[in-house]
Amino acid sequence: MQRLPAPLQKIVDQFSALPGVGPKSALRMALTLLKWPPESVRALGRNIEGLRDALHICSRCCGLADADPCHICADPKRRVDQLCLVSEWDSLMVMEEAGFYQGRYLILGGLLSPLDGVDAQALEMPRLNSILREGQVHEVILALGSTMEAEATSSYVHALVGRDFPAVAVTRLAQGIPLGAEIKYVDRETLKQSLKFRQAL
Template identity: 60%
Template sequence: MQNLPGPLKLVVEQLSSLPGIGPKSALRIALTLLKMPMEKASVVGQSILDLRKSLCLCDDCACLAESSPCAICADSTRDDDQLCLVPEWDALLAMEAMGIYKGKYLVLGGLLSPLDGVDPGQLEIDRLRRHLSSGRVHELILALGATLDAESTASYIKNMVETDFHNVNVSRLAQGIPMGGEVKFMDKETLKQSLVHRQKI
């Protein structure tokens, strides 16, 4: 990559800093952008800028939205006494795609991962506490996946709820999610069965 012209090298470096994009993929994307007509490339660039300007985090659930509260939190037909905890926004999208869950959500912002330096202070634990303290939530559904980080996060949250929120039942997605599986990658039917047959923990 040393022989790349400066501007191209800069774009490749920026793209390859994104998760899941290595230097070769970044170079292919950058070259594709170069081959585009100027107008189309400008639209791509402007849409990235608009993404940052137009989206915010919902004050209630911490999901990406065009306004706060988001459409789900503002929906008066959603059930306030169920709160589904998901690690990231894409897991929320997977849960919503099933079309059967009618409660509210909270996006945790990741999972506990000591090896990666992610501790409770970097997650939405305080926001979760505020929801549970409201007295409206009677069931906390953990939709965190079945990875080691998900298990340690679930254990941490379960202990917190048992210690501080005695009126809240904690359940988790059940059958169908294999060890190491992430909610966002599950097919709709597997996810649906996991929600319907969730287990108290």
């Protein structure tokens, strides 16, 4: 690629660091910004700069929110007896966009992966324990996908809940989710059927 002016190269490099954005896409994005009115570019910069300050991690579900607790955890219409475990925030968003789950969530912050140095202490297991100790949850729904890491995490949670909270049922999403798939890539109808026909562990 032809050498870019230093300020443009700097932006291209920063955009390229984002997931799913290669150098060509990053260059297109940077060139598009050069066509925008100056005030629009400045507004984008301010919004990016203020993003971390404007968002909080919900103290209940670990989701991104502009208030604590988040709108899901603060909603009195939500079922408090169901707790859906997801690995990341984008999986929660997929579940919410599908519009059929009415319980609460806990975002684990990843999946168990010993080879990558991710053990139970790196995830939100203490928070899960704390929520279950409140005694309101009667069912933990595992919406973690079907990768090897998801299976390991599911087994860990199942053992933990079975040992410390035997009255709490542990279920997982059922039919239609292919082996090795992540929840965030599953279509709405498949996800709906998987939740409807979830299986006890």
